[in-house]
Amino acid sequence: MSESKPLYIYNSLSGKKEVFEAINPPFVGLYSCGPTVYSDVHLGNVRTFLTFDIVYRYLSYLGYNVRYVRNITDVGHLLDDSDDGDDKIETRARLEKIEPMEIVQKYTNGFHDTVKTFNLIPPSIEPTATGHIIEQIEMVERILANGYAYEVNGSVYFDVKKYAEKYNYGELSGRKIEDQLEQTRDSLEGGNEKRFFADFAIWKKASKETIMKWPSPWGDGVPGWHLECSVMSTKYLGQQFDIHGGGMDLKFPHHECEIAQSVGADGVNPVKYWMHGNMLTVNGTKMSKSLGNSFLPHELISGDHELLDKGYSPMTIRFFFLQANYRSTVDFSNEALQAAEKGFKRLMNAIELLQNLPKSDKSSIDINKLIQNSNQSMNDDFNTPVTIAYLFDGVKMINSINDGKEEISEADLTVLQKFYNDFVFNILGLQSETSDSKSNNVLENVMDVVLKLRSQAKENKDWSTADLIRDELKSLNITIKDSKDTSTWDYE
RNA sequence: GGUUCCGUGGCCGAGUGGCUAGGCAGUGCUCUGCAAAAGCAUCUACAUCAGUUCGAAUCUGAUCGGAACCUCCA
Numbered sequence: 001m002s003e004s005k006p007l008y009i010y011n012s013l014s015g016k017k018e019v020f021e022a023i024n025p026p027f028v029g030l031y032s033c034g035p036t037v038y039s040d041v042h043l044g045n046v047r048t049f050l051t052f053d054i055v056y057r058y059l060s061y062l063g064y065n066v067r068y069v070r071n072i073t074d075v076g077h078l079l080d081d082s083d084d085g086d087d088k089i090e091t092r093a094r095l096e097k098i099e100p101m102e103i104v105q106k107y108t109n110g111f112h113d114t115v116k117t118f119n120l121i122p123p124s125i126e127p128t129a130t131g132h133i134i135e136q137i138e139m140v141e142r143i144l145a146n147g148y149a150y151e152v153n154g155s156v157y158f159d160v161k162k163y164a165e166k167y168n169y170g171e172l173s174g175r176k177i178e179d180q181l182e183q184t185r186d187s188l189e190g191g192n193e194k195r196f197f198a199d200f201a202i203w204k205k206a207s208k209e210t211i212m213k214w215p216s217p218w219g220d221g222v223p224g225w226h227l228e229c230s231v232m233s234t235k236y237l238g239q240q241f242d243i244h245g246g247g248m249d250l251k252f253p254h255h256e257c258e259i260a261q262s263v264g265a266d267g268v269n270p271v272k273y274w275m276h277g278n279m280l281t282v283n284g285t286k287m288s289k290s291l292g293n294s295f296l297p298h299e300l301i302s303g304d305h306e307l308l309d310k311g312y313s314p315m316t317i318r319f320f321f322l323q324a325n326y327r328s329t330v331d332f333s334n335e336a337l338q339a340a341e342k343g344f345k346r347l348m349n350a351i352e353l354l355q356n357l358p359k360s361d362k363s364s365i366d367i368n369k370l371i372q373n374s375n376q377s378m379n380d381d382f383n384t385p386v387t388i389a390y391l392f393d394g395v396k397m398i399n400s401i402n403d404g405k406e407e408i409s410e411a412d413l414t415v416l417q418k419f420y421n422d423f424v425f426n427i428l429g430l431q432s433e434t435s436d437s438k439s440n441n442v443l444e445n446v447m448d449v450v451l452k453l454r455s456q457a458k459e460n461k462d463w464s465t466a467d468l469i470r471d472e473l474k475s476l477n478i479t480i481k482d483s484k485d486t487s488t489w490d491y492e
Numbered sequence: 493g494g495u496u497c498c499g500u501g502g503c504c505g506a507g508u509g510g511c512u513a514g515g516c517a518g519u520g521c522u523c524u525g526c527a528a529a530a531g532c533a534u535c536u537a538c539a540u541c542a543g544u545u546c547g548a549a550u551c552u553g554a555u556c557g558g559a560a561c562c563u564c565c566a
Contacts, residue, residue, distance in 0.1 A: 015496095032566090033566070034566090035565095035566075036564085036565080041566085042566090044565090044566060045565090045566045046566085047566070048566035049566075051566090076564090088564070088565095170495095173495075173496085173561075173562090174495060174496065175494085175495055175496090175561090175562075176494085176495080225564080245566095246566065247565080247566030248497095248560065248561080248566080249560070249561070249564095249565060249566065250565080250566065251496095251560095251561070252495090252561060252562070253561090253562085253563090254565095276566095277566070278497090278560085278566095279559085279560065279566075280566085281559075281560095284558070284559070285559075285560095286559080286560065286565090287566095288564095288565055288566090289564090289565065290564075290565065291565095319515095320504090323504075323505065323506090323514080323515070324504080324505060324506090325505085325506075327497095328498085328505080328506095329497095329498085329559070329560080330504090330505090331504080333503080333504075335502095335503050335504070335516075335517085336503070336504045336505085336515095336516085337504095338503095338516070338517095339503070339504055339505095339515055339516030339517080340504080340515075340516080341516090342515075342516060342517095343514085343515040343516065344515090346515080346530095347515095349530080377506095383506080383507095385505065385506050385513085385514075385515095386506055386507075386513070386514080388506095388514070388515080389506070389513050389514035389515080390513090390514085391514090392513095392514055392515070393513090393514085396531095396532090399530085399531055399532080400531090400532085402531085403522095403531065403532080405532085458525080461525070463525060463526075466525090466526095467526080467527085470527085470528085474528090479528070479529070480528075480529080481528075481529040481530070482523095482524070482527090482528075482529075482530095483523075483524090483529085483530070488529090490529085
């Protein structure tokens with residue numbers, strides 16, 4: 001199984017696919033921006049986390065020792081950059097009349113449940129912003145010491161103009177400060193503390209009412225929006241690490257600011273490969289909390305949502321996402337989900353067949369090509385839709401072998417079984433869902449009896465009894481599948 | 493207004509300068525007491541207009557349409 005081509009990653013920094021070369025092989029540092037835990041994560045969030053789950057899984061499969069860091073933002077980003085900026089978590093806490101940390105705990109728990117439902121592997125480290133206040137203050141101090149920040153009134157702002165004299169502010173997002181200047185000048189009026197419109201807070205003075213605040217050299221306050229990721233990524237992965245991921249919407253300003261902060265503090269560009277996952281859309285517009293068009297995972301699973309005809313299982317949803325490239329938007333629709341549901345079922349059925357395929361002396365099919373293609377598509381910037389297409393080619397092979405139209409040798413079968421196990425379960429992270437509902441041994445045994453009775457009825461040409469059993473089971477959401485001489489069943 | 497990206501068959505979605513993924517739906521067939529399920533086969537495409545080229549859906553330009561970011565958001 002030789003990989004003729006190395007892994008390529010689309011680097012947002014260069015806008016090109018680049019050969020992936022780890023900074024310190026076999027180790028790889030992977031950082032992904034996690035959720036702000038002030039409300040439930042929605043499906044769009046899940047998609048991004050899934051993207052980096054695939055990255056994590058595939059790099060691990062390739063033999064890298066990956067340290068995966070995904071943060072929890074538990075001090076709310078300021079609602080806006082004005083002086084009366086408020087904190088999302090605190091706002092929510094007031095709304096729900098509970099402690100801010102209770103909010104944090106509640107939605108962190110919810111996030112963990114969700115992520116588990118979709119079979120995402122937990123990160124190696126899941127640091128919280130509040131757990132790294134000291135480091136954040138230290139970073140502010142370093143930036144100040146280097147002259148790339150200034151203090152006003154207990155708040156500290158990053159000096160973008162100064163930074164831009166020496167470095168390229170906008171290298172990631174492709175933005176030029178001059179381009180934005182004209183548009184924003186109007187909104188600069190009023191008592192803004194910032195010297196320059198593009199400056200951003202790295203430490204923000206807290207008002208008297210603020211509950212969550214920390215002492216600092218500049219008085220009580222809270223860390224700025226972008227600081228935590230800079231601090232936690234470099235703390236656990238080093239001043240320069242391999243991959244930083246996040247949603248497309250974080251590219252600017254969040255990630256741009258992260259670069260500026262790290263360079264401003266330590267003079268080092270922190271990230272070698274930036275990866276950005278694209279958005280999940282509904283009717284063509286981005287799914288987002290503020291637009292009110294978001295789906296909560298449990299709504300999708302239960303089907304309890306006005307835009308849904310029915311519910312879809314977590315693995316169906318996972319499969320649905322993986323059928324699109326992570327760099328493309330995915331539009332959400334019932335039809336697409338239904339297609340994914342059936343396709344996923346077809347794939348899983350074939351994998352079940354694969355376990356007991358008839359063996360022959362030699363193979364009439366070329367599984368090496370299949371395996372090589374699959375590896376190569378994953379190496380091509382984690383191209384899961386193409387990989388899945390190859391997996392379906394394999395499905396066709398498996399079914400043909402099962403029908404006796406093609407043959408496979410014992411050695412090849414072992415290889416093929418391992419291949420599907422690796423790709424479907426380990427890399428794509430899918431898991432069988434039927435086995436869950438069949439895990440009930442009692443039900444399984446009872447069904448065996450029922451099917452036996454029905455077979456007997458069929459042998460006696462007692463069609464009415466046979467059909468009665470079939471219809472009654474149907475109303476219990478159990479589908480009987482008749483084949484030549486055996487019957488199987490499936491739970492809907 | 494600025495920046496970036498996209499426009500593929502009934503639907504979802506890959507990809508490439510010539511050999512036209514894959515899934516779903518449709519159609520035909522096989523299996524079958526019937527049905528379902530399952531399997532096999534098969535059809536329809538590259539927004540519009542111009543240009544480059546022996547050849548473009550793939551490159552260039554224009555037009556139309558859509559999206560994201562520029563303000564918290566994965």
